[in-house]
Amino acid sequence: xxxxxxxxxxxxxxxxxxxxxxxxxxxxxxxFDEFYFVKPYFVVFISPDRLPILALDIGISxxxxxxxxxxxxxxxxxxxxxxxxxxxxxAGIVTALxxxxxxxxxxxxxxxxxxxxxxxxxxxxxxxYDYQVPIKLGSLALLLxxxxxxxxxxxxxxxxxxxxxxxxxx
Amino acid sequence: xxxRTRRKSGKGKSVYLWVGLLIVAVAIVGTYLATNGxxxxxNPAVSPLTISPQNPVLGSKTAQFxxxxxxxxxxxxxxxxxxTQGAILVQNLVDTGKAKLVWRDFIIYDSDSRLAANAAxxxxxxxxxxxxxxxxxxxxxxxxxxxITQQLMIFYAQRLGLNLTQFTQSMNSGKYDSLIDxxxxxxxxxxxxxxxxxxxxxxxxxYVTISGPQPESVFExxxxxxxx
Numbered sequence: 001x002x003x004x005x006x007x008x009x010x011x012x013x014x015x016x017x018x019x020x021x022x023x024x025x026x027x028x029x030x031x032f033d034e035f036y037f038v039k040p041y042f043v044v045f046i047s048p049d050r051l052p053i054l055a056l057d058i059g060i061s062x063x064x065x066x067x068x069x070x071x072x073x074x075x076x077x078x079x080x081x082x083x084x085x086x087x088x089x090x091a092g093i094v095t096a097l098x099x100x101x102x103x104x105x106x107x108x109x110x111x112x113x114x115x116x117x118x119x120x121x122x123x124x125x126x127x128x129y130d131y132q133v134p135i136k137l138g139s140l141a142l143l144l145x146x147x148x149x150x151x152x153x154x155x156x157x158x159x160x161x162x163x164x165x166x167x168x169x170x
Numbered sequence: 171x172x173x174r175t176r177r178k179s180g181k182g183k184s185v186y187l188w189v190g191l192l193i194v195a196v197a198i199v200g201t202y203l204a205t206n207g208x209x210x211x212x213n214p215a216v217s218p219l220t221i222s223p224q225n226p227v228l229g230s231k232t233a234q235f236x237x238x239x240x241x242x243x244x245x246x247x248x249x250x251x252x253x254t255q256g257a258i259l260v261q262n263l264v265d266t267g268k269a270k271l272v273w274r275d276f277i278i279y280d281s282d283s284r285l286a287a288n289a290a291x292x293x294x295x296x297x298x299x300x301x302x303x304x305x306x307x308x309x310x311x312x313x314x315x316x317x318i319t320q321q322l323m324i325f326y327a328q329r330l331g332l333n334l335t336q337f338t339q340s341m342n343s344g345k346y347d348s349l350i351d352x353x354x355x356x357x358x359x360x361x362x363x364x365x366x367x368x369x370x371x372x373x374x375x376x377y378v379t380i381s382g383p384q385p386e387s388v389f390e391x392x393x394x395x396x397x398x
Contacts, residue, residue: 017188020195024195034247034382034383037381037382037384037388039379039380039381040378040379040380040388040391040392040395041388041391043384043385043387043388045383045384045385047254129246129313130312130313130315
């Protein structure tokens with residue numbers, strides 16, 4: 001059975017957009033997770049014990065790009081479809097953005113240093129740091145679920161109605 | 171018919187616009203990395219950091235290069251750096267007499283970090299600052315989880331064979347509070363915005379800032395760039 005999502009990515013424009021978004025997300029995640037540094041020199045530093053976090057970061061980045069573009073494709077390509085599919089498209093965009101934003105809690109301790117009012121944010125940042133793996137796993141699960149929902153929407157939208165099939169057979 | 175064609179081409183254009191914007195964003199990030207990263211970050215200005223008699227120093231005091239470490243005993247990134255790179259740096263740069271390592275506090279977590287800093291300085295009075303520092307990192311708990319207690323500090327002091335009466339009195343006296351505060355202020359003035367942050371200072375005062383738990387090779391490269 002063909003996966004419809006891959007069908008969307010066969011065209012150069014969605015494929016390029018997915019790559020660009022995934023690359024952007026990836027650059028941000030890997031920077032804040034300190035897998036690479038830009039100052040004083042560009043250096044990549046991956047220790048074996050942090051490979052699971054690297055895998056999670058890459059997974060979230062790739063799925064975020066994919067979900068965003070497939071959601072946009074669903075909204076754009078099936079304007080006359082049931083509202084549910086369009087809703088799924090919008091939900092996909094929101095989910096991808098939320099799931100992508102969750103691992104950015106690293107910014108919170110920085111804000112805490114920046115100002116006295118950031119103390120609460122700092123506390124949240126530390127709390128999130130302690131639970132970074134479950135948060136990332138949650139984001140990944142959310143993105144996987146959304147991908148599945150979008151794939152189902154694409155299948156439904158592309159399916160030939162039974163009425164057409166039965167009229168053909170007659 | 172004509173209307174439909176026009177609408178379709180408009181949509182296509184907007185998609186191209188979005189993709190174009192994304193590519194521009196990626197290009198900006200790439201350019202930033204290339205210019206700020208690959209080109210290096212040597213600071214021609216003279217370092218504002220100095221070593222006070224109260225700052226713990228590891229290595230030869232006459233070493234040409236000074237590495238200031240701004241850290242917090244509860245900071246997981248500091249712990250990660252200590253466990254993965256600290257020993258290599260000490261072996262390659264400190265033990266060889268090339269550089270000395272100076273500890274400066276930059277407390278970003280709760281008051282337990284201050285307690286740990288006071289305890290480490292109290293151990294330092296008996297010549298065991300770095301041993302205490304190593305014990306704290308080797309057994310670090312979750313930040314702000316309450317793992318740093320007076321009892322634990324005394325237990326570590328006992329393990330290091332310190333005079334416990336002197337250690338406890340010193341730890342609780344608050345006499346290092348002003349040092350801890352001045353370290354934080356010095357860090358802020360030097361541009362520290364997270365831990366660990368390192369400043370590699372050369373013999374002429376020029377320095378290189380290293381933010382985050384970076385590999386030891388970066389320190390060696392920084393020293394070479396400063397004339398080492």
